Amino acid sequence: MTSSLSPLSYQPYLDQLIAFGSVESRKEDLLQAKAEYFRLTGEVFEDDKLFELRMASFLDYYLYDRVSPLTGKTPATEFYEQRMAGSPPEEANAIRCFTETVHGLFEVRKIGKGEVRLRELYSGKDFDVTERRHVAGLETGDIIEARLIPFGGHLLFSAAFCYHPRVAVKAIKAEVKRRKKKEPDRTPNELVWECARRSLNVERYRQLPVEKLYDFEQKVLGG
16 A cells, blocks of 8 residues: 555645645635735746746645635645545545645754654654655755645655845844744744745845845845
8 A cells, every 4th residue: 555655656646736725716715815825925027937836836825724704624635535525534534735835944853864854843743755866956944935735655845945145144043043932923934934934035136145035134125
């Protein structure tokens, strides 16, 4: 059973979920979700260098995180419940993974052969992610926003990443520490989204030092 749920069989299930989440009847909801996501993370345009990655992040947000005002559930949960009712157990189990994703800011702890060890900054929890390709430019000590999807006994990266500049690592870690201590009611996602906006500004305001754009005592430019 485990062999048929290898990481290689993950994509067809994801394609089914994307098709389920983007049917015509959801179009209005999808547009509303996109506007919400851009308000949280900064608006991107087609000629932006980060456009493709941000659209992948938006799709993740819409499928896995955003509770639809129409149904009170995420598309991933709806899809799983539908399949649980009428599909073989193995297929329903495969689709359940989309309701159990882990999203956050992670520090890269170790890059091994076919595996990357990450530490989620808020919880301090370590995750070993199966990654057969070499992730270009990724180094130990980097901080990334990523989403991990449990599938067939492995943790896999989704297609969405947000890389934060090396010079911002210290500031991000200090801000996590500060919020945990001084503002414990704020959700980890708030910082994920704010960092995404700051990352976008690194592309937009190339004349400004990165340290200034990741100065958490200052408001996000354009935000």
